[in-house]
Amino acid sequence: MKQSVAILGATGSIGQSTLKILTEHSDDYQVYAVTGQHRITELVDICLQYQPKVVGIPSVQLDQFKKIAHEKKLQPLPELVFDEQGLVEISSNSEVDIVMAAIVGAAGLLPTLSAVKSGKRVLLANKEALVMSGDLLLSEAKKSGALLLPVDSEHNAIFQCLPESYFSHRNENKQPQLGLSQILLTASGGPFLHFDQSQLENVTPAQACKHPNWSMGQKISVDSATLMNKGLELIEACHLFSISEHFVTVVIHPQSIIHSMVQYIDGSTLAQMGNPDMCTPIAHALAWPKRISTSVQALNLFDVQKLDFYPPDHQKFPALNLAREAMRVGGTAPTILNAANEIAVQAFLEGRIKFTQITNLVAEMLNQVSAQVASNIENILQVDRHVRERSIAWIEDHGVPL
Numbered sequence: 001m002k003q004s005v006a007i008l009g010a011t012g013s014i015g016q017s018t019l020k021i022l023t024e025h026s027d028d029y030q031v032y033a034v035t036g037q038h039r040i041t042e043l044v045d046i047c048l049q050y051q052p053k054v055v056g057i058p059s060v061q062l063d064q065f066k067k068i069a070h071e072k073k074l075q076p077l078p079e080l081v082f083d084e085q086g087l088v089e090i091s092s093n094s095e096v097d098i099v100m101a102a103i104v105g106a107a108g109l110l111p112t113l114s115a116v117k118s119g120k121r122v123l124l125a126n127k128e129a130l131v132m133s134g135d136l137l138l139s140e141a142k143k144s145g146a147l148l149l150p151v152d153s154e155h156n157a158i159f160q161c162l163p164e165s166y167f168s169h170r171n172e173n174k175q176p177q178l179g180l181s182q183i184l185l186t187a188s189g190g191p192f193l194h195f196d197q198s199q200l201e202n203v204t205p206a207q208a209c210k211h212p213n214w215s216m217g218q219k220i221s222v223d224s225a226t227l228m229n230k231g232l233e234l235i236e237a238c239h240l241f242s243i244s245e246h247f248v249t250v251v252i253h254p255q256s257i258i259h260s261m262v263q264y265i266d267g268s269t270l271a272q273m274g275n276p277d278m279c280t281p282i283a284h285a286l287a288w289p290k291r292i293s294t295s296v297q298a299l300n301l302f303d304v305q306k307l308d309f310y311p312p313d314h315q316k317f318p319a320l321n322l323a324r325e326a327m328r329v330g331g332t333a334p335t336i337l338n339a340a341n342e343i344a345v346q347a348f349l350e351g352r353i354k355f356t357q358i359t360n361l362v363a364e365m366l367n368q369v370s371a372q373v374a375s376n377i378e379n380i381l382q383v384d385r386h387v388r389e390r391s392i393a394w395i396e397d398h399g400v401p402l
Ligand code: NAD
Pocket: 008, 009, 010, 011, 012, 013, 014, 015, 035, 036, 037, 038, 101, 102, 103, 104, 105, 107, 125, 126, 127, 128, 151, 152, 153, 214, 215, 216, 217, 218, 219, 220, 278
């Protein structure tokens, strides 16, 4: 019987790669539901090709959806669900076996949590949800039996290098288990790896969104340029693999061929390697523990020839240490970091702050707002809202005048 898949964020970069894999394996999987926030024409095209039963859109897009669906003769019309509540309904729908959580940012938190609570196989691309509420998501997964599988290429690589029994040994003391000594989280270094401080001051959104190795959505592209993406991933790794932040070392590896490594106490280092294409980790998480084919070319080491590794420059890229500090503080500190970063990235993309002000704002919010125990989802969402408001006010005071 075919497994039924819901893709939250189907119009995005991860959503598109997921659809590509599902097309190649249409004997085993069917697209049950898709969602999209903007790009409604693309969403209707997805409906024409995959005939999902349910589609999630913002209620303000209803007229636009109907108009384009009529023009493109989409028949029959799928069931439409709206806004956050609609996304939550999709991810808890009893007809759905697998949820691809590929909405960007905090907007993905409640739908992801709902998929986890409903015991689904959750393919986790939406790292911000885990950063905001890692303990909560993992404890809900334990209760419901949901399978939370990392799609982020680094975490998927680490997952592949760990023994399967690692996950039944999760414990609360945040010590590595089963002979693991350290995780080496690789980072490309982004488009500004070799820029100096004065050049960084004046980079544009277009430059920041032009990643050397990966083609991704705008937000994660800017995060990769500030190295905040690696900071978020450090927090993600601590939650997924139940370890403290000092067991995670960040290694700059500009070729993005090694997607991360795991070191063991006997001196072994295991790496997962491959051409940088998100179809590999998506296919791995979709079918695990089975392996399924993708159209990603196998690695040709004679073409690669050379792999470089550097330590990160914390002076130029303060984001990593901000994330480490937030993880050390714990509670809602990562929620504060994430909310400030989301507002800052948006403001940078709109030309309202400089690139270097992104991490200034995050540092400021971590200083100004005290972290609390992240006791429940309401508490986390309230901190998220509060930090967003304060961040907007900070930008009004310190941003570049339009
Ligand atoms: P994207 O911007 O290309 O797509 C985002 C998707 O989320 C779109 O479908 C959009 O319609 C939807 N969306 C945006 N705002 C929304 C809102 N408020 N409510 C509901 N839906 C909304 O982003 P992406 O690059 O596909 O990244 C998606 C997630 O996956 C991010 O969390 C990112 O960090 C993570 N991720 C991406 C990559 C990558 O290669 N692109 C790699 C690893 C992890």
